[in-house]
């Protein structure tokens with residue numbers, strides 16, 4: 001089993017190039033749904049109800065559905081597509097060159113994350 005990773009790097013001419021690598025993979029319990037295969041519908045789950053609103057909007061049955069895994073408000077987990085597990089890079093099975101590639105991939109993800117955080121804080125400051 002393999003998983004494909006992608007990241008961007010620069011070639012000798014300073015052009016953005018997409019680099020793809022196949023690395024050995026393992027199945028890991030999905031973090032998003034904690035292995036349930038379903039998550040609370042984001043349109044509901046990400047709405048911040050106050051306790052008062054919650055009591056007004058939901059009747060007793062609905063309230064228990066809200067807290068039930070696989071209940072009527074749950075949708076198939078977008079990360080694992082309901083498989084409960086996701087394929088992830090098997091770090092222990094990497095050889096030396098794959099390890100380097102994977103390290104670059106992680107570095108790239110961290111850069112991306114930092115970039116997004118900077119953008120988000122600029123937005124907050126009204127840029």
Ligand SMILES: [Zn+2]
Nearest residue numbers: 030033077080
């Ligand atoms: Zn999942």
